[in-house]
Amino acid sequence: MKLKIAIQKSGRLHDESLKLLRDCGISINNGRDQLKASAKNFPLEIYYLRNGDIPQYLKDGVVDCAVIGENLLVEKGEDIQILEKLGFSKCRVSLAVSKIFEYDTIKDLEGKRIATSYPMTTQNFLNEQGVNAELHIINGSVEIAPNIGLADAICDIVSSGSTLFKNNLKEVEVIMQSEAVLAASPRIPEGVREILERFQFRIQSVLKGRDFRYVLLNAPNKKLDSIIGLLPGMKSPTVLPLAEEGWSSIHSVVRQDIFWEVIDKLKDEGAEGILVCPIEKMVL
Missing domain, CATH: 3.30.70.120 (Alpha-Beta Plaits)
Structure with a gap:
């Protein structure tokens, strides 16, 4: 049996995920543009998937575990267990408005339009704050929405803040902090659990060394x-x-x-x- 792990096919999590595997002593047979690869020296298969699809693959038991952003699990991965926080790809999910928007408190977004790729996270936060707003779900460049009149504010992931700055936006509320995590499927076969524990032990040893x-x-x-x-x-x-x-x-x-x-x-x-x-x- 092999442990099936999903990692981001491309994007900011991809390279760090592969580096973590290498640091764990796992050598990958990884040809160009492969969607699946096997390890040479550990019972593990890698599935390269679209980031947004990974939570559903975990829920369905198609993969046993994944390296994924914590923010995406909050949005799409309820009941999926986080095994380890991995310390890389740190970011935050934040609300931002135009630099000319006169913002004092979250109540200033009452009745406004908010563009986001994270509707559940955004709506839950607004509910907690007692604010009613209209959500526009966008997949892609959310930051452009206020500039073209589609929305008054956005909710998106923020790392350095440079993208907000380039689009004349200012960060006004941080909803949550996020980083890459190792997450486990609720449907892991019993025979694979021992392999996952061995894999997690290697990750823990690498993370302790970094500290x-x-x-x-x-x-x-x-x-x-x-x-x-x-x-x-x-x-x-x-x-x-x-x-x-x-x-x-x-x-x-x-x-x-x-x-x-x-x-x-x-x-x-x-x-x-x-x-x-x-x-x-x-x-x-």
Whole structure:
């Protein structure tokens, strides 16, 4: 049996999804313009699908799992389980209006026309806010709608905001934050679940590695306790004596989000020769 995974055929999720598979040690037999490909060294088949079709393929059990935007699951994938947040393709679903639109609160959209490719997400948000508006469903370039008089506002995904800027729009409300996720079909065959668990374990190891840095440093023995206190590591740092008397080498890991803060403190405590290396995988 093989695990069937769907990824976006083209677009912003495609390349990062394939990179994640490579980082998991999975080699793909991927010819040009193929719609399906098999892994050489793991029981896995890839289906390259249109992004908007993936939720239905998951619901129907045509594929066992998928790398997909969280925002699309909210829109089309109710009851589909999210297994892992993957940390790439981050964006937000937002409301935007023309730069000349005098906007103060969401109530300013009462009775207005909103163009969107995410009608369910938009309508649910408007219902929560007690706002009645007319939705125009558009597949494609939503940003043009206010400029051609089709709508007063739009609801769409926003990454950098540059597309809004180019179309003389301003972001006024963030409905939700989104990123790529690993999602599972509710109809996974029992024999495939074990393969999915192995695949998920590999993904977790890759993601943990991205969150940490491996640190090697030299420290005076008289400062070992204070320096070790700054480097908890996975359990505790590794301490090895150096040839030079009175010094030791310390090996540990540091979370990336506090990395520079920790490095500054290590230097203040007398650490020298600090080397920092990326971690490819972290298996706990």
